[in-house]
Amino acid sequence: MKKVLAVLLSGILAVGLLSGCGNSSSDDKVIKVGATAVPHAEILNAVKEDLQKDGYTLEVTEFTDYVQPNKVVDDGTLDANFFQHKPYMDSFNDEQGTKLVSVGTVHYEPLGIYAGKSKDIKNIPDGATIAVPNDTTNEARALLLLEKNGIITLKKDAGLNATAKDIEKNPKNVKIQELEAAQIPKSLQDVDFAVINGNYAMEAGLSVKKDALAIETADSEAAKTYANIICVKEGNENTDKTKELLKVLQSDNVKKFIDGKYDGSVVSIFE
Known part of the structure; x- marks a missing residue:
């Protein structure tokens, strides 16, 4: 009886191991990625x-949200995520004790200067008011864009x-109005x-390509950083x-998709 039981247990164990191997092979061909919806x-x-x-x-x-997609990559539930820039990831690692790394860039979402009451960015009226985002990251980007266009000079x-x-x-x-x-x-x-x-320009029906008087370029410090x-x-x-995920996300097909769908509000940034 003991011998029969041992044989049965051995058989069950073998089936379990084979089943496990099958799942492992299958899992190796499934790439699980977390992302925010748009884009x-x-x-x-x-x-x-x-x-x-x-x-x-x-x-x-x-x-x-911007918390869970990092946690589930760190704990191995997902293979990767795609929603953030490196400064945010680095800050998250410092605060949460996670061990996340970047393997490559895909795109950036450029800031643009848009006309309000005045239309000519080359001949700005004295005392003009310029609205900029009031959050730390985007205000700096906005000021750098104004500097690049000769409107102000920063320290x-x-x-x-x-x-x-x-x-x-x-x-x-010019008067900088933070909003x-x-x-x-x-x-x-x-x-x-x-x-x-x-993204906010697009939501407001503004075309980055047609309406923006100036935008962050792909070689700008902000574009590379963010x-x-x-x-x-x-x-x-x-x-x-x-490697496979990086290859397809940095492909010509993705560049064409981004260029065709987002009208300049999303710009690919890879070689």
Whole structure:
């Protein structure tokens, strides 16, 4: 009886091991990625067929917050996420003790200068009011864009930490009006010019390509710093799944998709 039981147990164990091996092989061909809806999940869904051609299945889980998609990559529930820029990820690692890394950039969402009561950015009226986002990251980006277009000069090392207090030269005596980023398009008629985030410009019916007087370029410090990244857990940078995901998200097909769908409010930033 003991011998029969041992044989049965051995058989069950063998079946279990074979079953486990089968699931492992199958899982190796499933790439699980977390993303926010627009534009990240849209871009991911656009590459599903390309991944299928290479033998991979892409599963996209959408999130409405910026915390959970990092936690589930760190604990191994998902293979990667796509929603954030590197400064945010680095800050998250410091605060949460996670071990997340970037494996590559995909796109950035440029800020643009838009006309309000005044239309000519080359001949700004003295004392003009310019609205900028009031959050730390985007205010600095807005001020750098104004500097690049010759409107103000910032202190030498202000960079991506710049605030209105860092304006060193202001030949046109422009007044910087700090507003919540989402509210700026609604206030456009009340100011001479406004610096607006790409997503909020799109929501307001503004075309980055047609309406913006100037935009952040792909070679700007802000674009390079705040490009949206593919994020994985440290140690998974060189897995086959990571390499495959990076390959398709940095492909010509993705560039064409972004260029065709987002009208300049999302710009690819990879070679």
